[in-house]
Amino acid sequence: MGVVRTYLDRMARRYAALPRPARLALIVLLVIFFYVLPLLRPPIITTEQIDFGGVMFGVAATALVAVGLNIVIGYAGLLDLGYIGFYLVGAYTTGVLTAYHFAWPFFLVLPLAVVVTMATGVLLGWPTLRVRGDYLAIVTLGFGEIIRLIVTNVGWLGAAAGIKDIPHPPNIGPAPKPPFDQGGLFSIPSLQWDGIIPSIDQGRDTRFLIFGALSAVPYYWLILTFLILILFADRLVKDSRVGRAWEATREDEDAAELMGVPTFRFKLLAFALGAAIGGLSGSLYASSQGGYINPQSFPLLLSILFVAAVIVGGAGSRWGAIVGGTLVAYLPERFREFADFRLLVFGLALMILPVYRPQGLLPPRRTIRARVAAKEIDQLEGRDDAQTEVL
Amino acid sequence: MDFSFLFTNIVELTITGLAIGAVYSLVALGYTMVYGVLQLINFAHSEVFMYGTFAVAWVFVFLHGTVPVTQSLGSTIGLLVVALLAAMALSAAIALVIERVAYRPLLKRGAPRLMALISAIGASFALSELMGLRDRVVGWVGLRDNLDNYVSKARDTYSNPVTIQPDTVFHVGSYGVKNVDIMVIVAALLMMIALDQFVRRTRFGRGMRAVAQDPDSAALMGVNASRIVRGTFVLGGMMAGAAATLYMVKIGSTRQDSGFILGVKAFTAAVLGGIGNLRGALVGGLILGVAENYGAGIFGTQWKDVVSFVLLILILLVRPSGLLGESLGKARA
Amino acid sequence: MAERARVLEVDDVTLRFGGLTALDSVSLHIDEGEILGMIGPNGAGKTTAFNVITGVYQPTSGAVRFEGQPLAGLKKHAITRRGIARTFQNIRLFNSMTALENVLVGADAHHSSGVLSALFRTSKHRREEDDGHERGMELLEFMGLTSRADELAANLSYGDQRRLEIARAMATGPKLLCLDEPAAGFNPQEKVQLMELIKRVRDRGYTVLLIEHDMRLVMGVTDRIVVLEFGKKIAEGTPAEIRDDPAVIAAYLGVDEDAS
Numbered sequence: 001m002g003v004v005r006t007y008l009d010r011m012a013r014r015y016a017a018l019p020r021p022a023r024l025a026l027i028v029l030l031v032i033f034f035y036v037l038p039l040l041r042p043p044i045i046t047t048e049q050i051d052f053g054g055v056m057f058g059v060a061a062t063a064l065v066a067v068g069l070n071i072v073i074g075y076a077g078l079l080d081l082g083y084i085g086f087y088l089v090g091a092y093t094t095g096v097l098t099a100y101h102f103a104w105p106f107f108l109v110l111p112l113a114v115v116v117t118m119a120t121g122v123l124l125g126w127p128t129l130r131v132r133g134d135y136l137a138i139v140t141l142g143f144g145e146i147i148r149l150i151v152t153n154v155g156w157l158g159a160a161a162g163i164k165d166i167p168h169p170p171n172i173g174p175a176p177k178p179p180f181d182q183g184g185l186f187s188i189p190s191l192q193w194d195g196i197i198p199s200i201d202q203g204r205d206t207r208f209l210i211f212g213a214l215s216a217v218p219y220y221w222l223i224l225t226f227l228i229l230i231l232f233a234d235r236l237v238k239d240s241r242v243g244r245a246w247e248a249t250r251e252d253e254d255a256a257e258l259m260g261v262p263t264f265r266f267k268l269l270a271f272a273l274g275a276a277i278g279g280l281s282g283s284l285y286a287s288s289q290g291g292y293i294n295p296q297s298f299p300l301l302l303s304i305l306f307v308a309a310v311i312v313g314g315a316g317s318r319w320g321a322i323v324g325g326t327l328v329a330y331l332p333e334r335f336r337e338f339a340d341f342r343l344l345v346f347g348l349a350l351m352i353l354p355v356y357r358p359q360g361l362l363p364p365r366r367t368i369r370a371r372v373a374a375k376e377i378d379q380l381e382g383r384d385d386a387q388t389e390v391l
Numbered sequence: 392m393d394f395s396f397l398f399t400n401i402v403e404l405t406i407t408g409l410a411i412g413a414v415y416s417l418v419a420l421g422y423t424m425v426y427g428v429l430q431l432i433n434f435a436h437s438e439v440f441m442y443g444t445f446a447v448a449w450v451f452v453f454l455h456g457t458v459p460v461t462q463s464l465g466s467t468i469g470l471l472v473v474a475l476l477a478a479m480a481l482s483a484a485i486a487l488v489i490e491r492v493a494y495r496p497l498l499k500r501g502a503p504r505l506m507a508l509i510s511a512i513g514a515s516f517a518l519s520e521l522m523g524l525r526d527r528v529v530g531w532v533g534l535r536d537n538l539d540n541y542v543s544k545a546r547d548t549y550s551n552p553v554t555i556q557p558d559t560v561f562h563v564g565s566y567g568v569k570n571v572d573i574m575v576i577v578a579a580l581l582m583m584i585a586l587d588q589f590v591r592r593t594r595f596g597r598g599m600r601a602v603a604q605d606p607d608s609a610a611l612m613g614v615n616a617s618r619i620v621r622g623t624f625v626l627g628g629m630m631a632g633a634a635a636t637l638y639m640v641k642i643g644s645t646r647q648d649s650g651f652i653l654g655v656k657a658f659t660a661a662v663l664g665g666i667g668n669l670r671g672a673l674v675g676g677l678i679l680g681v682a683e684n685y686g687a688g689i690f691g692t693q694w695k696d697v698v699s700f701v702l703l704i705l706i707l708l709v710r711p712s713g714l715l716g717e718s719l720g721k722a723r724a
Numbered sequence: 725m726a727e728r729a730r731v732l733e734v735d736d737v738t739l740r741f742g743g744l745t746a747l748d749s750v751s752l753h754i755d756e757g758e759i760l761g762m763i764g765p766n767g768a769g770k771t772t773a774f775n776v777i778t779g780v781y782q783p784t785s786g787a788v789r790f791e792g793q794p795l796a797g798l799k800k801h802a803i804t805r806r807g808i809a810r811t812f813q814n815i816r817l818f819n820s821m822t823a824l825e826n827v828l829v830g831a832d833a834h835h836s837s838g839v840l841s842a843l844f845r846t847s848k849h850r851r852e853e854d855d856g857h858e859r860g861m862e863l864l865e866f867m868g869l870t871s872r873a874d875e876l877a878a879n880l881s882y883g884d885q886r887r888l889e890i891a892r893a894m895a896t897g898p899k900l901l902c903l904d905e906p907a908a909g910f911n912p913q914e915k916v917q918l919m920e921l922i923k924r925v926r927d928r929g930y931t932v933l934l935i936e937h938d939m940r941l942v943m944g945v946t947d948r949i950v951v952l953e954f955g956k957k958i959a960e961g962t963p964a965e966i967r968d969d970p971a972v973i974a975a976y977l978g979v980d981e982d983a984s
Contacts, residue, residue, distance in 0.1 A: 079505070131707050134432055138662050139707060141655060142700030153693045233843055240842035240849065241832045241856075244821070248829045251818040258778060260804035260833025260896050269839065301651075304512055311509045340527070344520035350513025351493050358502035 012362070034224060038217045039206065043193045049336050053206075053216035057288060059329040060223045061281050066309040066325030067230055067318055068277025073307065074316035074364075075238065076270035077250030078129070079137040082144025084303035085124075086275040089117045090282025091293050092151055095163035098287065101156075106169045110283050117279025118272045125271035129264060144303050152295040162294025166286050168211035169222060176210055184210040216289050223284045227322075230277055234318050237273075246270055308350060314360025323362050397688040402566040404684040410572040410641060412680020413579030417634035418657035419664070419672035420586065421486070421627030427603040427667035428623045431504060434511035435489045437654020438518035439628050443482040443635025444645035445522065448551045450474040452540050461554045464570050464640075470553065471636065479632035486628030489514050490621055515650075523647035550644035575637045582633050583673050586626065590669060595622055603667065652696075659703050665713025674714055678702075728755040730792070731900050731931045732808075737776055737786035739955075746772045748955045749786070754900065759922065759932040761946035761963075763939060765975070769955040770935045771813060774904055777933070778810045779803035791899070805833050809898035811889040813905045813935075819878035823869055823888050824860050826877050830895030831856035856895075863891040866928075867921075883914055887921070894930065901925065902933045907941060919945040943967065951975075 015023065037045075038053040046052045065087060072080045093113040097104045104112075128139045151157045176183030184207030192201035206215040211222075237243055245266045248256035257263050286293050305328055313324025332342045353361075397404065418440050425433040450473055493514040497507050521528065526545040529538050559567030590596035601609035602619045610616050638653070639645065660679045664671025679699055686698025706714065732754040739747040747769050754760045764770050775781045777788060779800045788795045795803055809830070818826050835856065841849040864870050867887040872880055880888060886906055893901055903922070907915045919941055926932050936942045942949060943963040951959040951972050959969045966972055 073505075079508075127704060127708055131711060134426075134430075134666070135662055135707060135711070137432060138655075138658055139704055142659065142703055145655070146697050146700050149693070149697050236845065237839055237842045241835050241837055241852065242839055242842055244825055244829050244832060247821055247825075248818045251820055252816050254780075255812065255816040255818070256829070257800040258780070258804060258810060259830050259892060260801050261829065262799070262801045273839065300655075308509055308512060311505050315503075315505055340524060341520075343516050344524060347513045347516025347518075347520060351510050351517065353513075354502050354506040354510045355496045355500065358497070358500060358506050360506075 031228060035221060038220055039188060039190045041191050041193065041201075041204075043196070045334075047333050047336070050333060051216055053220055054289060055330065055333045057216050057220040057223060058333070059326050060220055060227055061285050061288075062306070062309060062329035063322045063325035064223060064227045064230065064281040064284075065278055065306050066313065066321040066328075067227070067234060068274045068281065069306050069310050070313075070315065070318060070321035071234070071246075071270050071277070072274035073310050074314075074321070075243065075246040075250065076267055077246075078267060078270065079134070079307075080140045080271070080274070081137050081307060082140035082142065082147075082300075082303055083274070083278055083306050084298050084300065085140075085144040085147040086117050086121060086278030087282040087285070087302075088147055088151065088298040089120050089275075090114070090279030091286035091298075092157060092163070092282075093117065093279070094283040094286040095166050095293050096157065099166045099291075100158060100163045103167075106167060106287055110280070113283035114276050114279050117282070118276040120279075121272040121275025122268060124275075125268045129267045129271060141300065141303070144300055148295055148298055148300070158294070160295060162292060162297075163286075164292050166291040166293065168287055168289070168291060169219075171211055172209040173207075176207070176212060182207045182210065182212075182214065184208050211289075213289065219284075219288050223281070226280060226284065230280070231318060231322075238318075242266070242269065312350070312353060312360055314363035317360070317362050317364040320360050320362035320364070324360070393689060393691075397685060400566070400688060402563045402568075404688050405681055406566075406568055406572050406576075408681035408684030409677055410575040410637075410680070411683070412660075412677040413576050414634045414638050414641070414676075415653075415657045415660040415679055416673045416676025417579050417582060417630045417637070418653060419661040419676050420583070420630040420669060422658050422661040423664075423666055423669060423672045424599075424623045424627050426661070428599060428620055429494070429498070429507075431494070431507050432511070432658070433489070433494075433624075433627075434508060434654075435493060435514040435518060436486070436627065436631065437650035437657075438515050438522075439482045439486045439489065439650075440631040440635050440638075440653060440657075441519065441522065441645065441647065441650030442485045443478040443632040444639055444649060445549065446478040446481040446632070447474040447636050447639040448549055448645060449541055450477045451551050451553050455553055457540050457552050459550075459552050459554065461556050463556050463558060464574060467553055467555055471640065474639070475633060475636040478635045479629045482632030482635060483625045483628035485518065486624040486631070487621065489518075490624040494620075495617070519647050519650065546647065548644050548646050551639055554643055555640055571640060575641060578633070578637060582630060583669075586630065587669055589626075595619070599623060656699065659699060662713055663703055663706055665715040668713070668715050671713055671715035678714075728757060730754070731756050731790070732777065732933075733789045734773070734777065735787045735789065737773075737783040737788065739772060739776060739781060740784045746955050747776065747783070750952070750955070750957050751786075752950045752957065752960065754931055754933055756899075756931055757926065757929070758947040759926050759934055759945055761942040761949040762933065762935045762952065763937070763942055763949060764952035766937070767954075768952040770952055771904060772955070773952065774810065774902055774933075774935060778808055778902060801833075804896055804898075807897070807899035808902065809893035809896040809900070810902040811886075811893050811904055811906055813908060815882075815885050815889055817877040817885055817888060817892070820876065822874050822876055823864060823880060823884075824857075824873040826888055826892050827860035827863055827895045828856045830892040831859050831897075833896040860891075860895060863894055864888075866924075867891045882909060886910075886918070890921075890925070894925070899931060900933060901930045902935075904935050905937055906934070907936060907938065915941055 015026070018026070038056045041052060047055045065083070069080065069083050072078050072083070090113045093116045094109050096102070097109045097112060098106060124143050128136060128143070131139055152160055171183060173185035174183050186208050187205045188208055190201045190204040190206070191198045206217045209218050211218050245256070245261045248259065248261055249263045249266055253263050309324035309328040310321050311324070312327065313322065314320030332346065335342060338345070418436070421436045421439060422433060425431060425436070451470060454470055454473065489511070493510045494507060497510055523546050526535065526542040529535050529542050535542070555571060557569035557571040560570045560573060561568055590599060598609070598614045598619045599622070601612065601614050602616050606616055656679065657676070660675035661672050662675070663679055664673065664675025679702070682702050683695050683699045687695040690698065730753050734750060734752045737747055737750050738745065750773060762770050762773065772781070776783050779795060779798060782796065790806055790808060798806070818829065821829070835852040837846070837849040837852050861870065861873065864873050867890065869884060869888060869891065872884055877885065877888060890903065890906060906922070907918050910918060915938065922932060922934065922945055934942065934946060946963060949961065949963055949966045950957060951966060953975045958975055959966055959972045961969070
């Protein structure tokens with residue numbers, strides 16, 4: 001664990017020291033790598049028992065949720081245990097508008113779902129954000145549960161049976177004509193590995209760009225694209241008056257208020273933006289390969305898992321949120337053979353991690369610097385002590 | 392909405408609401424005490440309760456066998472006392488383990504509060520799963536066959552073989568009040584009075600209040616803070632064990648995930664009354680139990696939990712620090 | 725001397741917490757460009773008066789007027805934007821942010837760019853960022869903190885933290901700057917330096933309200949002094965007048981040994 005820690009720190013620092021073009025190139029390479037990852041199907045990483053493209057979709061969806069929740073928990077310091085509620089609202093808005101009661105097109109409904117979720121965030125935040133600190137945790141938990149109970153019990157929203165046959169995103173290129181024509185513009189093959197020798201796997205094509213039942217990869221590409229866009233947006237907003245106001249509010253709400261920060265408004269903003277991202281992820285989830293949602297897909301436990309993702313990654317760090325989200329969604333799928341022991345191991349991991357990595361896996365960069373400085377001070381003080389002893 | 396149902400059944404709804412509310416209160420005490428002393432939400436406290444419920448069922452299986460019977464409360468009371476002691480002991484032990492494994496290493500390192508929450512969440516998952524996998528666990532040590540009655544079908548509902556038949560003791564209007572409900576409410580109140588007196592009058596209680604108010608000065612005044620913290624977890628565990636016994640009297644069965652929702656309710660009760668405040672936990676639990684029952688009566692059972700959370704939010708909007716206010720230390724220093 | 729504009733008027737303010745009267749019919753005023761000292765023994769109500777002025781507490785009765793306008797009912801952040809800024813007796817910087825960022829938060833008080841401006845990097849966003857940065861660096865230089873700009877507030881030395889708090893308050897562009905025991909914890913030499921700094925702050929056009937425990941320091945730097953005791957104003961005047969005021973000597977100097 002200690003090795004991993006120093007390694008991660010060193011990587012982060014080395015990256016920060018690179019010149020700008022090099023950093024850009026590195027990021028582009030990384031982005032490309034992630035786009036083709038489900039086609040590369042590298043050994044060890046690939047989940048053999050369950051469709052790897054589908055797993056990667058789930059990973060990206062969770063990472064997106066974690067990035068949104070990071071705004072609420074990491075930036076603004078609001079412990080939201082009911083974030084699943086926003087995920088649910090996004091999914092159900094999409095389900096209702098594209099399938100259950102209406103048949104509106106996907107790319108109209110997607111922004112609508114985001115807007116509806118954002119409005120829900122404002123509506124829930126308005127009364128609850130006046131409540132302080134830990135109380136917020138239980139109030140948001142309550143809201144998450146209320147929203148779930150509402151969709152469970154209201155027939156207009158599908159009740160316990162949920163919503164079926166939610167349409168997929170529109171295809172690019174000619175539509176598939178079963179059984180032989182798979183549609184799309186062209187076909188992209190996958191790799192298969194014999195040990196470390198790759199070869200083309202003819203049986204596993206992905207048509208560009210058909211959102212169908214054959215390949216989950218296009219869904220993954222879509223959500224990955226949104227994830228990247230949101231990451232850019234997150235960066236722009238964090239590095240502005242808004243981001244500073246959030247951080248100041250998190251650090252000392254009263255002092256921030258007295259320095260002219262309308263703290264309530266900014267907390268509400270964080271809540272609304274976080275909600276919007278959760279809604280986006282939920283909407284994409286609803287129209288994903290399965291096309292089916294029901295209340296059991298949104299248990300409170302999942303909400304807790306989201307919080308764990310953010311904090312495990314390092315609250316306040318967008319890359320940390322991605323890492324946390326990835327781990328939380330990926331590890332259980334990878335280790336399906338230990339399915340029965342997954343949660344037990346996960347629980348134990350959550351207990352062990354804080355001891356070795358109290359700031360999370362990838363804490364915000366400035367926290368890293370602060371810690372280094374603190375260590376230096378310790379060392380200096382240690383040296384002073386030693387001298388006194390000698391004297 | 393059905394108000395006539397509420398009015399015709401108001402006595403029954405009140406009494407049974409008080410009974411389940413009393414269970415909430417006892418569990419809420421654990422949240423409130425730990426919060427008072429450490430300012431942390433002990434997310435794993437729900438599992439402390441859950442282990443207690445299993446202790447009760449195990450005692451009954453051990454002393455009575457697995458053949459299901461229905462008995463009156465009177466002829467079960469002896470077994471219940473044994474079960475209560477066992478549940479309190481196991482719950483206290485689990486609470487102590489949580490303190491030792493999930494909290495102490497973190498607090499010693501001065502980790503951020505959020506991380507302590509994560510650690511507690513982890514402990515909660517691990518404990519709950521451990522119970523759900525208990526058949527495997529005992530299998531590893533070769534006791535699977537010997538303990539079959541206790542561990543088989545680990546993920547299913549596990550029932551107390553003895554079903555307690557409630558008897559009517561007296562009538563209020565047309566409703567016959569059941570001895571089981573009376574016993575639950577009275578027992579819970581007695582436990583809480585005992586705890587309240589303990590915290591008010593003993594040296595340990597004074598230490599607890601001192602640590603709640605200001606850990607640093609308490610340490611300077613010679614209070615052994617880590618002993619106090621441990622004791623607080625044990626006390627909370629004992630209360631949860633008592634709650635588990637009463638819960639099993641009322642409900643009769645449990646599962647490895649029974650703790651979660653009850654824990655959320657109990658924490659809601661603690662916040663409702665004012666977290667960190669022992670009497671607040673009592674008031675919050677009772678109000679929550681009754682309100683839930685009334686809500687279920689008016690809107691239907693499926694809306695029960697919605698009613699309790701809406702109530703919590705409304706009360707926090709009017710009284711941001713709960714009905715009786717916060718603070719374990721200040722309230723009666 | 726010509727009559728100067730009243731920046732702040734505290735008019736017969738009483739503040740009660742339950743049964744406790746923290747401020748009892750206190751009236752005072754601050755004129756533009758002056759340094760007003762507020763002194764009194766511990767627990768005299770200095771910080772409370774301060775909190776009423778900056779909007780942390782609403783007075784039970786009486787009124788606070790800033791540039792002729794009542795402050796009643798205004799939110800705290802709105803009061804800051806009106807032109808009252810403060811520092812804290814126990815330092816309350818934003819510890820996870822750098823020195824410059826702390827000052828930027830202050831400068832943001834008069835900015836209005838939000839999420840959309842930030843997302844699209846509008847000209848308004850850039851103008852405000854540049855403006856804040858320029859003003860922030862200028863203030864850090866004034867406080868002698870230029871080299872510490874990128875340091876986390878938590879890692880600054882105690883004295884630097886005190887100065888950074890003043891810089892952050894100045895960045896909000898206040899008319900009236902309220903300093904709550906800014907010299908607390910300083911050694912005598914640092915205290916003298918700080919008082920010089922406060923004079924230079926005033927010379928930049930700020931009006932200053934200074935709470936201080938150490939009487940001699942206040943004498944040297946202030947134009948006028950208000951003395952509080954047990955929530956009441958017991959004297960008001962120039963430093964010379966206060967020094968000779970028998971009520972002050974009895975109530976204050978008699979109690980506080982290290983001030984004599």
